Amino acid sequence: MTTRRRFLTMCGAGLAALAAGRTAAAAARRRLNVVYVLADDLGYSELGCYGNTFNETPNLDRLAARGMRFTDAYAAAPVCSPYRAALMTGQWPARVGINDYLRPNDPKHLPTESTSLAELFKAADYATGMIGKWHLTGYEHHGAKEIRPTAHGFDEAIVSERRGIGGGSYWHPYHFDPAIKQRLHGKEYLVDRTNTEAVEFIERHKHEPFFLYLSHYAVHTRLDGKPDLVRKYEAKKGAGRGQGAPKNNPHLAAQLEVIDEGVGMIVRKLEELGLADNTLLLFTGDNGGESRVTSNAPLRAGKSTLYVGGIREPLIVRWPGVTKAGSVCRTPTVNCDFYPTFRVILGVAVGKGKPVDGVSIVPLLKDPSARLARDTFYWHYPLAKPHFLSGRSAGAIRRGDWKLIEFFDTGKVELYNLAKDLGEAHDLAGEKPEKAKELRQALAAWRQDVGTTIPPDCRDYDPKAKRKR
Numbered sequence: 388m389t390t391r392r393r394f395l396t397m398c399g400a401g402l403a404a405l406a407a408g409r410t411a412a413a414a415a416r417r418r419l420n421v422v423y424v425l426a427d428d429l430g431y432s433e434l435g436c437y438g439n440t441f442n443e444t445p446n447l448d449r450l451a452a453r454g455m456r457f458t459d460a461y462a463a464a465p466v467c468s469p470y471r472a473a474l475m476t477g478q479w480p481a482r483v484g485i486n487d488y489l490r491p492n493d494p495k496h497l498p499t500e501s502t503s504l505a506e507l508f509k510a511a512d513y514a515t516g517m518i519g520k521w522h523l524t525g526y527e528h529h530g531a532k533e534i535r536p537t538a539h540g541f542d543e544a545i546v547s548e549r550r551g552i553g554g555g556s557y558w559h560p561y562h563f564d565p566a567i568k569q570r571l572h573g574k575e576y577l578v579d580r581t582n583t584e585a586v587e588f589i590e591r592h593k594h595e596p597f598f599l600y601l602s603h604y605a606v607h608t609r610l611d612g613k614p615d616l617v618r619k620y621e622a623k624k625g626a627g628r629g630q631g632a633p634k635n636n637p638h639l640a641a642q643l644e645v646i647d648e649g650v651g652m653i654v655r656k657l658e659e660l661g662l663a664d665n666t667l668l669l670f671t672g673d674n675g676g677e678s679r680v681t682s683n684a685p686l687r688a689g690k691s692t693l694y695v696g697g698i699r700e701p702l703i704v705r706w707p708g709v710t711k712a713g714s715v716c717r718t719p720t721v722n723c724d725f726y727p728t729f730r731v732i733l734g735v736a737v738g739k740g741k742p743v744d745g746v747s748i749v750p751l752l753k754d755p756s757a758r759l760a761r762d763t764f765y766w767h768y769p770l771a772k773p774h775f776l777s778g779r780s781a782g783a784i785r786r787g788d789w790k791l792i793e794f795f796d797t798g799k800v801e802l803y804n805l806a807k808d809l810g811e812a813h814d815l816a817g818e819k820p821e822k823a824k825e826l827r828q829a830l831a832a833w834r835q836d837v838g839t840t841i842p843p844d845c846r847d848y849d850p851k852a853k854r855k856r
């Protein structure tokens with residue numbers, strides 16, 4: 388062999404080895420990472436890309452411009468814990484048996500027997516982490532059995548509560564776990580801390596596929612923004628005043644801006660690590676905004692009610708190479724859908740034996756006008772006393788454009804056509820008794836199907852009675 392030929396052969400072998408190495412590295416990189424960012428009590432109308440002109444959410448607006456925005460994304464419940472139960476199981480909260488938010492001393496918790504969303508990712512060999520609010524257990528501190536996220540497939544549970552979380556605790560030391568040590572300079576702000584933990588989790592797991600569930604405690608009341616940002620929003624035209632402002636709330640805007648900054652931090656970190664193109668980034672909220680401190684207009688009412696303002700959420704998904712930039716999906720979805728969606732994406736078979744109530748929205752992510760074999764959604768929210776935000780004991784069903792709410796306290800129903808009356812201002816139950824009857828019967832049949840009932844003490848109560856927090 389001539390020197391020249393030997394040289395070329397060696398070059399060829401070297402290039403082949405290099406190519407093989409690159410292919411292996413590329414294959415490892417092709418595993419899709421998933422980052423699920425959840426804001427607490429964030430209503431439908433708070434983001435710029437959902438029409439808000441007071442709050443500033445440039446990073447989320449950019450995410451929507453680069454990904455897909457959903458107009459009819461529902462939460463499976465109007466309050467925290469049942470939403471989270473549906474997210475983790477893919478089942479209606481009524482099937483799980485968690486229909487209301489869990490109290491600090493609650494004997495209930497997310498059952499460990501059921502394969503959780505995080506366990507799907509574990510079955511596919513992912514690193515799994517959750518940061519922030521869990522709210523699917525009572526707490527040892529309050530005398531309850533405490534089942535941590537780590538019992539449900541999360542390798543890490545970071546800044547996750549060990550005590551009851553109502554009332555807001557946005558500055559270190561955090562009352563939901565006073566043992567958490569400060570890590571940031573100056574007066575540590577909780578949303579900054581959870582954002583920092585998120586980018587550090589991504590950095591730590593950059594060499595393996597990962598699932599990160601970043602569950603913010605904000606913008607739950609008591610609202611408490613960083614003072615410089617609150618001042619910025621208070622100076623804006625049309626600003627409300629103080630933590631309790633019913634509209635253009637400067638504290639809510641200030642808190643949301645830091646959540647938005649976190650999304651920017653995550654995107655920048657993914658880009659810096661070369662992971663942006665194989666990471667699905669999703670942003671959403673767990674129930675409607677609190678009507679005392681914000682408006683969910685054009686939707687009616689808010690958190691704790693089964694009017695649309697209580698259960699419709701912003702939802703933005705960017706799945707590089709799949710979701711089309713700037714696309715909008717108008718097909719209704721519900722958060723039980725994420726479990727089967729990720730099971731399809733991961734290609735894992737675990738959890739197949741249990742009933743799953745959501746359906747995969749992969750077809751919608753590929754084509755927002757795709758049709759799903761499902762057109763009915765159900766809610767079950769029995770209460771022994773009204774929620775302190777005014778929500779009443781009720782169930783609801785949406786089928787096509789029709790929505791019916793059945794109030795368990797009075798036995799009355801309300802019927803709305805959401806295509807013509809998104810604000811649920813015109814009750815058609817009297818005009819369309821046949822439609823009302825059909826939907827009421829379908830709701831009752833569904834309750835039977837998922838094995839739930841309306842408890843006798845939730846059928847009839849004094850609506851003036853106030854629930855103790």
Ligand SMILES: [Ca+2]
Nearest residue numbers: 427428467673
């Ligand atoms: Ca919530």
